[in-house]
Amino acid sequence: MTTSLDCLNLASMGSERTDEELMLAYAGGDMIAFETLYRRHRGTLYRFLLRSLRQRADADELFQETWSRAVAARERYRPEAKFSTWLLQIAHNLVIDRFRRSRPHASAEETDLLFSRLDAPESEQPDRVLSEFEQRRRLQLALEELPEEQRVTFLLRMENGLGLEELSEVTGAGRETVKSRLRYALARVRARFES
Template sequence: MREECTDEELMLAYGRGDAHAFDALYTRHRGTLYRFLLRHCRGERASADELFQETWSRVIVARERYRPEAKFTTWLLQIAHNLAIDLMRRHRPQAGSEETELVLRQLDAPETERPDRVLSEFEQRRRLQRALEDLPDEQRTAFVLRMENGLGLEEIAEVTGAGQETVKSRLRYAFAKIRARFAE
C-alpha cells in the first residue's frame, strides 16, 4: 500500500504518527537528497552527510505542521537548500574530490558495463563535475535541481527563493558555461 501513496499522503500520515510512512519517504528520497547535497557541497562528503542528517531532522520536527502546498520533493529540497546556504555562510566548502566522482558514478552506474564505456563515462562525469564546480553557487544549484532532480522553473524558484525569470537566467548562463567547457 505504501508504494501506491503519494509523497504528500505519506507525509500527512507521518504527521498523524505513522512511522512506517516516514520509512517509505526516506527510502524513496534518500538517494536524490544525498546526491543533491553532495553536488551542493562540491563533493565534501562530511558536509553533505551533516546536511543530509539535518534535513531529515527538520522533516521529523515539522511533521505535524506539514501542509502539502507544494510537492513533497520541492519542500524537502528547499529545506536542504536553505541548510546548505547556511553552511556556506559559516564556511566555504572545499572543491570536489576524485572520491566524490567515484561515489556518484557508483550510485548511478548499472552493474554490468564495458570497461571502455565506463572510462569514457567517467571522463564525461569528471568534466561535468569540474564544470559544475566552476559555476557560481546559484547557477550550479539551479542546474542540479533541473537536470538531476527534474524540477521545473516554478519548483526551482520555490526551492531557491528566486523569481522564475531569475531561475531562467541562471539556467541559461549555466548551460552556456557548461557547453563552452565541453567545447574546449
Template sequence: MLAYAGGDLLAFETLYRRHRGTLYRFLLRSLRHRADADELFQESWSRLVAARERYRPEAKFTTWLLQIAHNLVVDRFRRQRPQASPEETETVLRSLDAPESEQPERALSEFEQRRRLQLALEELPEEQRIAFLLRVEGGLGLEEIGEITGAGRETVKSRLRYALARIRARFQA
C-alpha cells in the first residue's frame, strides 16, 4: 500500500489481486444481496484509492481495508437493513462455489453444509455475524476485529464465543 501511495500503479494491481476475494466474501456474507455486495465492493476500492495518501501502516493492510468495508456495511444497515431469503443465499453460494466434477453425493453434502452455515450466519445478531466473518473470512485477530468494529477485546471474544455456540447449536439441531 505504501508503494501504491507513492505512485506505483502496479502495487495497486497486486493489492487488488491479493485482497479482492477476502473483501468480496466479507461484503457478500455481511449484506446477503449480491448487488449490494458488488456496490460496496466497488465503493471500498474507490475509498481506498481516495485515501491512499493518508494510509499509515499502523495495522495490517487487510484490517484497514476491512475497516473501510465494515463502515460502508454499517452505513448501509443504518439506511436500510437488507433481507435475503434462504433461496437467494443458496443461489449466490452455488454460483460462487459450483463444484466441478466431484461425485454428486459429495457435492450435495458440501452444498448442504455451506447452506446450513449460511442460514446459521443469517440467524446471528449483526455484531456476532460481523465479528465471526472478520475472524473466519478475514483471518483477523481479536484486537484487529475490535479496531474495525469499535468494540473492546473482551466484547469481541464474547461475540465470537456466542456466535460459535449458536452456529454449533444450529448444526446439531
C-alpha cells in the first residue's frame, strides 16, 4: 500500500529527474513523471500557442491537442532532442496546420482585452504604466504584422530561449533560414518601435 509519504517522495524524485528521463519513465507507466512534465512545461507551451495564434480558444484547443499527441507518442519517444524541443515541435506543427486551414486575426478589442488582464504593479506611476502598456501594444502589433514563419521563429527564440539548432529542429527549416527569419523579424519589430 502506498502512503502519502511515498507519494511525496515519488513527486520530489520527479522534480530531480531530467525531462527526458521523466518522459521515458512515463512511457513505462509512471503517471507522476507525466504530471511533473506537465507542470514544468504547461506555461511555456500555452504562452507559445497563445502568442502564435492570438485567439484564446485556438490556443486552448491546440494546447490540449499537443499534450494528447505527446501522450499518444510516449512509447515512440526517443531522447534525441530535448523534451521541450520535441514538445514545441508538436505544437509548432499544429500551429502550421491551423494556419494552413484558416489564418486567424486578432481584433484590436481582443488584443486590448488580453493586455488589460496583465498585472501591472500598483506602485508604479500611471504614466509609466501607460508607457509599458504602449510598449506591449506595439510589440503585439509588430508580431501581428510579421509573416507566420518569422513570428513563430521569433516567439520560439524570445520566449523559450531556443538556439539556432533547436529552432531548426522545431521548425524544420535550415539553420541559415532560421537566422534570416530572426534577423528580418527583429528588424520589423525594431521598425515598429521607432515609428
